[in-house]
Amino acid sequence: GEPGVVTAVDLGATSGRVILGRIERGVLQMRHVARFANDPVHTRDGMHWNLLELYRQVVMGLAAAEREVPGEIVSVGIDSWGVDYGLFRGGRLLGVPYHYRDARNVAGVEAVHARVGAEELFARNGLQHLAFNTVFQLATEGEMLPFADRLLLIPDLLNFWLTGKAFAERSNASTTGLLGAETREWDLDLAKRLDIPEAILPPLIDAGTSLGKLSLDVAERVGRALNVVAVGSHDTASAVVAIPNPGRDFAFISCGTWGLVGLELDAPVLSEEARLANFTNEGGVDGRTRFLHNVMGLWLLSESLRHWEPAATDAQRSSLLGELLSEAARVPATAPVFDVNDPAFVSAGDIPVRIRNWYRSRGERPPETRAEIVRCIIDSLAQAFADAVSEAARLANHEISVIHIVGGGSQNVLLCQATADRSGLRVVAGPTEATAMGNMLIQARVLGQVGPDLEDLRAVVARSTPLTEYLPR
Ligand code: LRH
Numbered sequence: 001g002e003p004g005v006v007t008a009v010d011l012g013a014t015s016g017r018v019i020l021g022r023i024e025r026g027v028l029q030m031r032h033v034a035r036f037a038n039d040p041v042h043t044r045d046g047m048h049w050n051l052l053e054l055y056r057q058v059v060m061g062l063a064a065a066e067r068e069v070p071g072e073i074v075s076v077g078i079d080s081w082g083v084d085y086g087l088f089r090g091g092r093l094l095g096v097p098y099h100y101r102d103a104r105n106v107a108g109v110e111a112v113h114a115r116v117g118a119e120e121l122f123a124r125n126g127l128q129h130l131a132f133n134t135v136f137q138l139a140t141e142g143e144m145l146p147f148a149d150r151l152l153l154i155p156d157l158l159n160f161w162l163t164g165k166a167f168a169e170r171s172n173a174s175t176t177g178l179l180g181a182e183t184r185e186w187d188l189d190l191a192k193r194l195d196i197p198e199a200i201l202p203p204l205i206d207a208g209t210s211l212g213k214l215s216l217d218v219a220e221r222v223g224r225a226l227n228v229v230a231v232g233s234h235d236t237a238s239a240v241v242a243i244p245n246p247g248r249d250f251a252f253i254s255c256g257t258w259g260l261v262g263l264e265l266d267a268p269v270l271s272e273e274a275r276l277a278n279f280t281n282e283g284g285v286d287g288r289t290r291f292l293h294n295v296m297g298l299w300l301l302s303e304s305l306r307h308w309e310p311a312a313t314d315a316q317r318s319s320l321l322g323e324l325l326s327e328a329a330r331v332p333a334t335a336p337v338f339d340v341n342d343p344a345f346v347s348a349g350d351i352p353v354r355i356r357n358w359y360r361s362r363g364e365r366p367p368e369t370r371a372e373i374v375r376c377i378i379d380s381l382a383q384a385f386a387d388a389v390s391e392a393a394r395l396a397n398h399e400i401s402v403i404h405i406v407g408g409g410s411q412n413v414l415l416c417q418a419t420a421d422r423s424g425l426r427v428v429a430g431p432t433e434a435t436a437m438g439n440m441l442i443q444a445r446v447l448g449q450v451g452p453d454l455e456d457l458r459a460v461v462a463r464s465t466p467l468t469e470y471l472p473r
Contacts, residue, residue: 004447005072007065007226008439009058010235011080011154013257014038014302015314016054018061019433020069021440023449028437028464033068034061037314040099040348047102047348049084049154051093055161059221066223073224074447075210076162077231077439078155079238081257082175082282083134086157087141087148087200088166093157094148100132101347108136115193119275124190126181126268126281127174130294131343135177138196151200155233162218162228165211168202169230171237174283179204181268181281207232207285207442231442232285236260236292241285241438242431243404244462246455251389251400252292253419254434255409257299259381261388262292263398274395285442286454291396293388296340298409300377303351308370327371328378329414335359335367337380375414382418389423402426406434410468420470431465 008019018034036057041048058078066073087094098104109131112121118129127133134153138145152160153172160166173179173186178201180187186201211228219225232238239254243264254260268281268289282290305317312320338358345354352373359366367376385403393400403425405416410429420427431437441460445451450460 003072003074004449005069005074006440006443006447007062007073007076008231008436009061009076009078009158010238010433010436010439011038011054011078012235013081016057017436018058018065019436019440020065020073021437021444023444023460026460026463028440028444028460030433030436030440031068033065036061040101041096043096046104047099048096049099051086051097051157055158058158059218062222062226066226071224073226075227075229075443077229077233077443078158079231079233079235079435079439080154082153082172082234082236083130083132083137085134085137085151085153087144088150088152089148094144097154098137100137103347104140105131105136108139111139112136112194116190119272121177122275123270124181124187125177125179126270127177128278128280128293133177134175135194139194145195145200146197148197148200150202152202153233156202159211159228159230162214163211164215166202167205167209167211167230169209169233170204170206171232171283171285172234173204175234179283181270184283184287205230207237208446210446229443229446231439234282235435236282236290237284238436238438238442239406239434240264240290241441241454241457242434242461243406244428244431244458244465244467245402245404246459246462249399249401251392251403251425253385253389253403253405253409254407255297255405255415256407256435257302258297259295259385259409260290260292261295261385262290262392263396263400265289265291265396265398269396271395277391277395279392279395285438288454291392293392295381295384295388296345297381298412300340300345300351300381301374303348304373304377307350307352324371324374325378325412325414328375331369331371331375333375333379335372335376336364337383338376340377340380340384378412378414379418382415382422385419386423389425400425402428405429406431408432416468416470417473420472424472426472427470428467429470430467431461434461437461437464
């Protein structure tokens with residue numbers, strides 16, 4: 001084979017994957033080489049990511065990729081969920097990174113707001129209030145923070161372990177709450193007021209920056225000194241790169257564990273209305289803004305299944321979900337929708353019980369059977385998606401003609417149709433692997449295989465993936 005293959009490492013909150021990609025006659029051909037679970041670990045001091053296991057899987061996945069197409073891989077890019085990080089001192093990781101669903105953040109919010117109010121915070125960083133934003137997590141670190149000399153977000157941390165280079169890629173840095181919404185530089189004044197040592201914030205780089213080759217010891221285990229490229233390392237940033245639309249009059253729903261619902265804009269919307277509606281302005285690839293709202297997403301389904309079948313394997317749960325979804329399509333939608341964004345649904349645990357309590361505490365009849373609960377989750381998610389789309393369009397004064405659903409949720413027929421029905425807009429579903437595709441296309445652009453504009457990359461996606469259309473009924 002020919003050199004020119006790129007590799008995406010895409011780490012989601014429930015699983016990770018390693019995917020190979022090659023551009024052939026303007027089409028992106030993909031091949032999955034590894035998939036692994038990302039199961040959190042609960043210890044005495046809280047809920048953590050199993051970071052060493054993730055790193056081990058990444059290195060093994062890259063080795064498997066190299067064996068699959070020996071000598072053909074040119075580069076690798078890593079993306080993951082936002083906001084989470086590790087602290088370092090002298091190149092050593094200090095403690096096991098926390099999971100953003102850990103309960104510690106509540107105290108962090110109070111500590112930050114005591115110094116910088118919610119209004120000022122939004123004016124500076126443009127982020128929606130989420131208790132797990134890095135800036136709140138850092139306020140719970142206590143004596144660890146002055147002891148640290150580096151803060152690295154998850155993809156930057158893995159890049160550091162792979163290459164020895166410590167940087168902060170901008171799209172993910174924008175989820176910390178410490179990046180200026182307009183400047184897209186570290187807000188050092190804010191950091192100072194929150195006692196966050198300036199020196200721990202790494203130099204910022206943009207997606208499309210080459211970090212250099214794998215360190216020697218890693219290259220030995222992988223079988224080759226691949227080049228590491230910083231991609232849109234926030235998964236949502238990579239997913240939005242892969243929206244198969246040639247224009248700008250679309251809304252997107254990047255639907256995995258979360259449903260990220262919004263618009264791509266040229267500049268942030270920092271109005272008081274946007275703050276009160278809890279909209280966020282995340283930094284996108286090529287300086288664009290993702291103006292969006294976090295909706296609870298497929299988490300409600302995956303966590304319900306975990307509650308119902310704690311002993312089942314991933315495969316068993318996904319086949320059970322398939323059965324429940326087809327049953328859910330047949331049950332009448334009797335229950336009114338519930339507010340999926342209620343903070344009661346953020347932490348891990350008994351989601352179905354909490355849903356039923358949500359109805360009971362309002363004097364309404366809760367859904368009874370598993371199929372009814374699943375139906376209720378789907379309808380409620382679709383309503384929240386539709387509401388967020390119309391709210392985004394209104395707040396940004398932006399015309400939209402279509403909603404693109406990308407990610408795992410784009411395969412959920414019931415959810416896509418319900419979203420079309422409740423929004424009154426055409427829905428185009430796909431690609432499922434938008435995040436990995438956006439990751440790979442930024443690498444392909446570095447190689448000069450595609451581009452130069454995001455619209456050129458999106459045209460490749462549109463040619464490379466089957467899309468399904470849902471019309472409102
Ligand atoms: C989606 C996501 C989202 C963040 C959350 C922590 O995977 O990156 O954009 O808010 O994880």
